[in-house]
Structure formats: C-alpha cells, structure tokens
Amino acid sequence: MAEISLIEGITQALAYEMRKDQSVVVLGEDIGVNGGVFRATVGLQQEFGPWRVLDTPLCETTIAGLTVGMAAQGMKPIAEAQFEGFIYPMLEHLICHAARMRHRTRGRLSSPLVVRAPWGGGIRAPEHHSEANEALFANVPGLRIVMPSSPARAYGLLLAAIRDPDPVIYFEPKRIYRQYKEEVPDDGEALPLDVCFVLRDGTDVTLVSWGATVKETLEAADALEAEGISAEVIDLATIRPLDFDTIHESVTRTGRCVIVQEAPKNVGVGAEIAARLAEQALYDLVAPVERVTGYDTHMPLFRLEMKYMPSVERIVEAAKRTLAVS
Amino acid sequence: MAEISLIEGITQALAYEMRKDQSVVVLGEDIGVNGGVFRATVGLQQEFGPWRVLDTPLCETTIAGLTVGMAAQGMKPIAEAQFEGFIYPMLEHLICHAARMRHRTRGRLSSPLVVRAPWGGGIRAPEHHSEANEALFANVPGLRIVMPSSPARAYGLLLAAIRDPDPVIYFEPKRIYRQYKEEVPDDGEALPLDVCFVLRDGTDVTLVSWGATVKETLEAADALEAEGISAEVIDLATIRPLDFDTIHESVTRTGRCVIVQEAPKNVGVGAEIAARLAEQALYDLVAPVERVTGYDTHMPLFRLEMKYMPSVERIVEAAKRTLAVS
C-alpha cells in the first residue's frame, strides 16, 4: 500500500465514495480537466465524466445555490470553494437554506451536502488565499464543521462528511496538504464526526488544536518533553459539534489547558473551548487557560505571514506559563 | 423636550448627522418614501431628497458593494439591511473589502461606512426576520460592532458609528425599538465606541448582556434584589472591540458572572467573555461562569420563539447557581 499525503487522502475519499454512490457529484471552479488548483480532484473527471465532476461558472453564490438545490433533490453534492477566502458569497445559501432545510420542512427536505474549502495561511499565496475563517460558521445551528490534520483523518472524516445526511463544511489545512505521507487503506472506513482525537498522551498540560497548527502543537509537545514536561495533544477535528468531554477529561487530569488556533483570537473557536472550561471545569483548572492564536488583524501578505501565526515557541511559552502556577 | 423611543433615537441621529455632514447618505430597500419597514428613516427623504436617501434595487450584494465604493470615494454611506437575516449577501464586501480597505492600502483608501440591521427575535415576524447573528462578524478584524439597548445609547452610539472612520456594523434590537421612551437631547453628542455601560451597580454577581436581553437582565436584577441579591448589570454595547476591563473589574468584586445572550450559545460573543474570564480572572472567580443563551438551534417560527430566548427566570436561576457556591 502506497503512502499518501493529506490531499491525496481527500482525492482517495472522493473517488471511493463516487464509485460507491452514484448520487455523489463534485462541483466547483477548475475541478474538472484541471483537477483543482490544488489537485484534489485530479483524475476524477476522467473517471466519472463531466456531469459528475462539474466545472461551474465562476460564481460562488451559484455554486452554493446549485448545491443546495441538488441536495434537496436527492443528490449528494460536494462543492469546492477554491479558497476559504472565496466562501463568503456562499453564506446566504449555507446559513439560510442548507442549515435549515431539514428543520424548516420537518424533515421533508434535507441538505446532504459537503462544502470543501482549502483553509489557512503559510503557502506564500496572494491576498485572500490564506484566511482561517472557521469561526464564521461555528455559531450557525444545523451545520457540521470538520477540519482534518493528517492523511488518515482527511480520508476518514471526508467519507463521514459525504455520508452524513446533513450539511458539512470541510476545511482543508492547505499548509499541510503535503507535509508528510502515511499509509491510508482505501477501505471506505469513515471516522466519527463527533469526537476529538487524542494524538499524544500527557499528564502536565493539555494542548488543543485543529488544522495546520496541529503540526506546531505536536512540535511544541516534543520541545516540552525535552524539558521534562508531559503534554497531552488533542486534535479537535470536528469543530461543530464540539466534543468537549474529551477535552474536559484531559483537563481534569492536567489542570492546565493551552488552546492553539491559527484564526484571530476574538470570538474564535478557541473562545468556546475556554468558555466551557470556565463553566464546567473551573475547579479542575490549576492555571488560567491560555489561547495562542493569530492576532486580531488580517493575515498579512506573505512576507509577514509566518509572524502572524502561532509558533512552536509561543505554544511552549504558554504551556510553561500554565506550569509556572502551582 | 419630547421623550423618544429607541428607534426614534436612531432617526434623530441620522437626521442630525445628515444635516451636519453633506457626505452622509442613507441607502437600502424601502427606506425612501416608505421610511423603512420599521420607520427608522421616516421623513428623511422629504428632508434630504432622493439621492441622499436612496432606495436601491433589491439586492444586498449590491447595497454592500455600492456602500464600499462610495465610502472609498469620500462619502459616509449608511446602508440598511432590512433585517439581520438578509445580511449574508453583504458579507463578502464587508469582510473582504470594508474591513480591509485601510489595511490593504496602508491608509490610502478607507471604509467609513455603517451597516444598520434590525436584529433579533420576539416580534412574531416570519422566518428569517428574527436572527441574532452578531457572532458572524465578531471574529473579523477591522470591523466595529455595536448594539444599543436604550434610546439614548441608540442615539449616541449611532452618531459615533457614523463619525468613526472605519466600518461599523450597527445592530438594532427590534424587540425593544418601542419598549419605552426617554428624553434624548438632540445635541449631537456621541457616545464612546469602546466602553461597556454599567447600568446598575451590584456586589454579589455580575450580569452582562447586550441588545434586547438587557431588558430581561435588568428585570432579573430586580427579581434578585427582591431576594436580597445585589446584581451588577453591564450592557456590552460595543461588541467589538470588547471592553473587557469593565467586566473584569466588576467580576473582581463580585466573583461571579452570568452572561446573557439571545444568540445561540456555541461560539457566540458570550464565549469570548467567558474565555477572557478563564484567562484573566481565574482567581477572581468564586463560581463557574454561566451563560444563559438561545439554544443551539434555529430561532423557531413565532409560536415557539419566546421559549427559545433567555427568560428572566433562566437568568435568575443562573445567578442563584453562582451564589450557591461559596
């Protein structure tokens, strides 16, 4: 079995499910002959033809609206937003319709769709190609929000997203699309959409992250270990609904929590985790919660982008601050 | 001096600033002859003519894009989103352009605009007319977000919003548009856009809210007082940037905090307040933070809407829970 990268995990999941289920179609800009600007849909049009792998006119409102319409009529469309920064024109259809279709009609109609969007910074891309805007969707009832951080989770979570009978926003951390490869059996096994993944056990401090910064978080855990500090690392993976129990259980043991988030701090997903700790784990917390996040400014153009994002160093410092308290 | 309601405070502020500043224009759907579906712009077209009080074609993308364009060319446009539930098509222009214009051009161009949107539930309106979606904007750098909860604050904060050289989203809690009247001198005095308002001093517990639920929050404080509990009530007023210092100072004294939010709970604005408490006030907190919020489901059609929203009873219960701990 060949080893594959995160983005190949996505391609593999798409192909698997398209073979299995005729109602699965992929649509977006440049996803056909071109195979997507990141190559996520490469080869699919050759295999499934131009009507199941469909290049749309250049309009995200159109893509979202068509997707909602198709889904209501029994298809399982997977729409691609070419970059997360171009997802905004989709919001009316996703919030007013995809997220509400089942609720509105008491189950008569539904929205079994997926919107895939390459997400986040760090690839020296032009303006609007580097946003971390998952928080935009996180307050919206009726959606599921997923973000993988490894090839295997990319594959398993995307299968789950496609099969889920409700709308799923699937963010792809583009910075780690090709970070490393691993063996991912093409066995059609989905992963659950309602649990976090504990990537590393630890006893002194809990580090929680999702998406590309899982990389820096794991590196920080290594660095801490070198200094004799045992960090537990949790990959949120599913942002909504949030599996707080896993985090809570960890913090019960460590008493300390550092949340690592690429997005701006204010009212980001990390705020919800910290809030639940303040509500449900106050007496477990030995030290103040720490959030290591992007700044509350725009992701700068690429010369400064790495200075914007949470670094290993910042994560380590935050973890140590929690440990300075006893 | 006549007493005026919250919505009259808005009209008064619009008229005041339009008289003073030729560059202020108002645009939106049905705001001209009709004076707005809620009557916020009543009389303005008669006074300022059809080009400064402009009925646009029915398209929120259009309204937002025109507004950004006008603002960049030195006008001060105030756009109306007829209801908060119709604001979604504005997001691309607000997030990608209004919020970034100054940053992108190093100050060469800017976005001195206001988007006004009637906000929230409780008026037995049809679907999509009752959302509390302020969290949608709260993670976006470059915006200011404001929500008044009294006639005087409606007037003073709107003046500040119009005069502010950056984009401001101004949410209007429609449920309390006509809740009560008070004297509001038409003196052109703006209120600051970076402080909370302490509406009631207290010593036992801090209640924080914004928008229409400030009403229930104040009522809850009355009810608590009747039971001998002294609640401090803070109106957030400006959601972004958040004046956490005022909240923090209060919690330092009370040791308890209940956050009251009409919007769904998950990754709402209340999460940020609770998160900052967990980060900066852990040792001040005597009891777990409480959030009393809308449920994480859609605002139902109006038969059930009052069961969705935070009630006085729920606020009182939460406050008492914080006091059960010592």
Next chain:
Amino acid sequence: MTIAASFQIEYRQYLDPDGNPTGKTLPAIARDLEQMVQIYKLMSFTRVFDSKAIALQRTGKLGTYASSLGHEAAHAAIGSAMRPEDVLAPAYREYAAQFWRGVKPREVLLYWGGDERGNDFSGPAHDFAWCVPIATQCLHAAGSALAFKIRGEKRVAVAVVGDGGSSKADFYSALNSAGALELPLVLVVVNNQWAISVPRSRQTGAETLAQKGIAGGLYCLQVDGNDAIACRDAMDEALTRARDGGGASVVEMVTYRLHDHTTADDARRYRPDDEVKEAWEREPLGRLRAYLTRLGVWNEDKETALQSECEARVAEEVDAYLATRSQPVEAMFDYLYADMPLEIAQQRALAVAREVNRG
C-alpha cells in the same frame, strides 16, 4: 456596422381586459374549456382564501401574511401547467400554484401562523418550501434542474420570483448557470410592479424584465400576467422546451399587486390610490369569467354556487388550522440534524424540563 448578435422580446396577450380575444388565433389550451374552468375555479378559490387569511391576521389569529390578490392568473397558470414530478420553487405568495399541486390551505395558514409544519405540506414531497430570502429559490430550482439533467430525468424545475427579486444576484446567477449548463429550468418573474414600496422603474433600467434572460442566452418571453390564457400558454411553451432539452426560459408575467405587500405593510404610504383603482380594471378573474361566460360554459348560477363552495371549503380549512395545537418545545430540536448531536440532546432535555417545571 457589424452586428454580433440581435434579439427580440415577444409580448403575448390573448384576452383584453374585458375578456375579448385580442387576435384571431387562440392557443389550444384556450379551447380546453374544462381545464380553463378548473383554472377559473382555482383562481376564485384562492381569492376567497386570501381575503379570509387577511381577516384572520387582522383579528390576531395569524401572523404576517402575504396576499396573492391580483396574481391569481399567473399563479394558476404556473401550477396547472406543471407536472407533479416537476419541481416548484416558490417565493411566498404563489398559493394558487401550490393548491393545484396539492398543498392544503390549512398548511399555508399554519406556516404564516408561525408553525414549521406548514412547510411539511401535502403537495409533491420534492417541492421546495416557501422561500423568504428573496430570489434564492431560483438557484435551488437550477440545482434541481441540474440533478434532473445528471440523472437523465425528463423533469423541469420552475422558480417563481418577483420584479424586485429579479434584481437580486441569485436571479442572475440562476439564469447564468442555466444557460451555461443548458438546464431544464423555467424562471417565472411575476412582475407585480412593486417590491414592497419600491416601484418596478426603480429596480432596473431594462425595458422588460424578460430581457434579463438574454444575459444568459435564455429564451425570453413577456406576457400579460392578468391573462390566464397567455400565462398558461407561455408556461406550456417554456416547460415543453425545457423538458425536450431546449434549455431554460425567463417568462415575465406583467400583473399588479392589488393588496399591501403583506399585512405588515401599508401601501397607502407610497402608492397613489388611482394607480390601484386603474389596476383593478385589468384584474384577472373578471377577465377569464367574461371569456368563459361568452363561450357559454359559465354563468351567474355557477358563479353563485362556486362562491358558496369556496366559502365553505375555506371555512373548513380555517377551522382545521385553528384547531391545530402548537408543537411542543422539543420541536425546536428534533429536525435540526438527522442524528442529534449530544449537546443538542442535552439542550433539548433542559428545554423540556423547563416546560415541565413551568407546569
């Protein structure tokens, strides 16, 4: 001068305001008198229903309601021309179209009465719900049409949108994609001259709304929207074209909104009484009645009987509506996801407990 492309927009009308044929030829459907009488009955029923719904709202028994007064010909034509397997994506006032397709009046009332179950209606299960975010239904219809095309089904999707809605990005997006992908779609613009308080002249500089379809290479047609025969004929043509692989159409039906925008509106603020009075002279019911009367298939007795039948049926529907108990609090949660997440289940339990405590 080299001409790259040229276009014409046809205007179609068969009956003048007095119900007299305007030309020598009438389409076959005009001679299908059984069908035309059915359409007339539907239009009449809808009007009775409409005035009752307004009365319910005025007496506090219904929420905000959007009247269909004056639109009956357009809506009846849409409904009666479609096949059950076609998909209708309505805006929010096309009751006649929906009644023909099986939606019950009590369901319309339930929706405007603040209860989601109104949308779980008895019409075709694949029809879309009422759509408040203006014009978004156009893209849902286009998406449905795309599904039909991919699956090789001979079905057509129909969206209905207003003159105001034809300004919204979604309308244009729908016609653009329908042209690009050659979708079996009919976009019906019911131009009733007003979008709440904004007149048609303020929405666009275009002479007709039909011509917007030129932007996407669609077939475009403008008809007298108070002439049931013209509306029906246009629908028949556009549906057949779409079903037979001929692509999408924009059909503009020119009519008039005789009532306030909704019961929450007061049109006297912004439009002159004279305009409304004049519009009443072109209204669709009298026109079709005159036509049918002249052909001998309708008369005053039938009219009287129809009116009482409509009143009785509407009364029955209203009773059924009024007798419908509200949903329990858990209804807020039960259809949010197919598989309820744990945290939603927890909130549901809390909400239920609160109700129980409240007694």
Next chain:
Amino acid sequence: MTIAASFQIEYRQYLDPDGNPTGKTLPAIARDLEQMVQIYKLMSFTRVFDSKAIALQRTGKLGTYASSLGHEAAHAAIGSAMRPEDVLAPAYREYAAQFWRGVKPREVLLYWGGDERGNDFSGPAHDFAWCVPIATQCLHAAGSALAFKIRGEKRVAVAVVGDGGSSKADFYSALNSAGALELPLVLVVVNNQWAISVPRSRQTGAETLAQKGIAGGLYCLQVDGNDAIACRDAMDEALTRARDGGGASVVEMVTYRLHDHTTADDARRYRPDDEVKEAWEREPLGRLRAYLTRLGVWNEDKETALQSECEARVAEEVDAYLATRSQPVEAMFDYLYADMPLEIAQQRALAVAREVNRG
C-alpha cells in the same frame, strides 16, 4: 407577434491581424499618431515588464504573479482613454492601464512580492487597489459612480473584469444598479477566453458577453480586444456617454490569455498548444506596430531603441523592488483602524516584543 423590445450588439474592429484597416473609415483617435505611438510604447513596456516579472517569480524573488501577456491593447486603451479624475477599479492584471495612470512597476512587484505597500501606489490616490475577490470591483466602481452622481461631479468610474468574472453575481449586480440609477460607469469585460482552466463557452450560454448589459438596459458593445484602436474607440465612446449623463456601458474586449493564468498555473494541463499558437497570430502588439509602420511613424530603429529603453527601465524598477526592505511586524496592526483599539495595541506590543526577543 407583438415585440416588446429589440436589441443589437455591435462588433467593432478597425485593424485586421496584419494591421490593415478593415473598413474605409477609422476613428479620429487612429489618426492621433502621437497618442497611438504612446499607446504602442506602453504596450511594449508592459510586455517587457511582464516577462521580467515571470522570471523573478521563477527564481523565487516574487510570489505568484498574474501575467498580462496578450491583454496589452485592451489595458492600454482603458488607461489612456480615462482622465486622471476618473476612478479605475482593476482586477489584478491590468498593468498597462495602471502604468498610464502613474502606478509604478516597482509597486506592482511589491504587491505580488507579498507587501501591502504595493497598493499604496503612485497612481491617482482614488483608484482602487488590486481586487482578488472576483468581480467585486464592479460594484466598487458602481458605488464610486454613485458618489460622483450624488456630488454632481463629471467623473466616470471604470471597472475591469474577466470573462469568468462576468459570471459572478457582483458583475450582474453592478450592471443592474448602474442601469437603475443611471450611473456614470463603464464595465469592461476583458474576455481572454479562459478563467483559469474554464473556457469561455462554459461560463454562459450567451453568444456575447457584451449582451449581458441588456439585462440592465445598458449600452453594449463588443470589440476586437487585440485591436488597440477599436478598444480605445470603444472606451472613448463609453466614457463620453457616461460623462455626459448618458449612463453606463458594458464593453466586451475579445482577446486571449497567452500565458498561464498565473505563475501558479500550468495551462498545458487544460488547453491545446494549437489554440495558443493560433492566438499568437492575432496578438495586439505586432498589429499596432504594423499599422504605425505603414503610416511611417514607426520603424526598426525606433523599435530597437524602444526595446532597450524598456529593458533599462524595467531593470531599474526591479532593482528598486529588490531593495525594498520588508515592513516591520507592527505593520500588521498599524492600518487596521484609524484609531487603534486598546486590545489591538496590546497585541501589537506583544508582537513587537517577540521580534525584539528573537533578536
């Protein structure tokens, strides 16, 4: 058949691919040889700049770059026809238009080199920045035009958008509002046949992109986008019309994208070499050169001199670009708000401290 409205789309071309006049009459601008030579020089400079920018990207000295190869006639016509007080809302590759208006090549490089200061350029201070979210600039231009109209200024706003961009909701929204409000706006669709990998044929069912303007009642015109004279003539007409209160236009310039979409793209994946080869035969520079040569105002010596002058000027700009030091970390924060909120100031201080610690 009653006709409600009819339309024609004119196609305009003055020079054939060999630079010979296609008809008897040429517009006055074609006889303004000083101006036409200026335009030719600008087109040539832009092409030299373009290939140098691509080379910089290939050697890691520039980020992703969008080439303007093949678009020079269209862009030069846009820039040269406008007045300084007019407002340009570009997409991202209209360098020739911007150079004419005063933007420095080093600023273009700075932008694609990952530095915001590129957008604080030397062109008119009121011109819009490069606009990555496709077609949104169309509405910014419309908003500018609205500001001019309200203030009674005789200025025109011009937006440039691609064939792909003409599918996006914002393009339609702009033309709809421009028609409704009679705005002094010119929407130029530079149809280069491709939107990354998606061909023009896939974007719409319309025969021309110009005809989209019919949807808003706009003046519509299609021109040969490789013919600088036709492009300039069309711009002159549309600008004058707008300036004189005649309303908005859609001008489609039909050209070809001779390079990859950007340096991040590889067009060989999706388009045949033959098509590109064929397109080179219609490219705009040779055509205008042939015309000017035939009229005796251009020759090989001048061409050689021009080429070295362009090389030298481009080299100077590249040096200036490469010598520009990056902004300090606080540049992230300094232009976020006019009045910096406390919490931003705190984060700024932290970020600066981190840099200092790092040494």
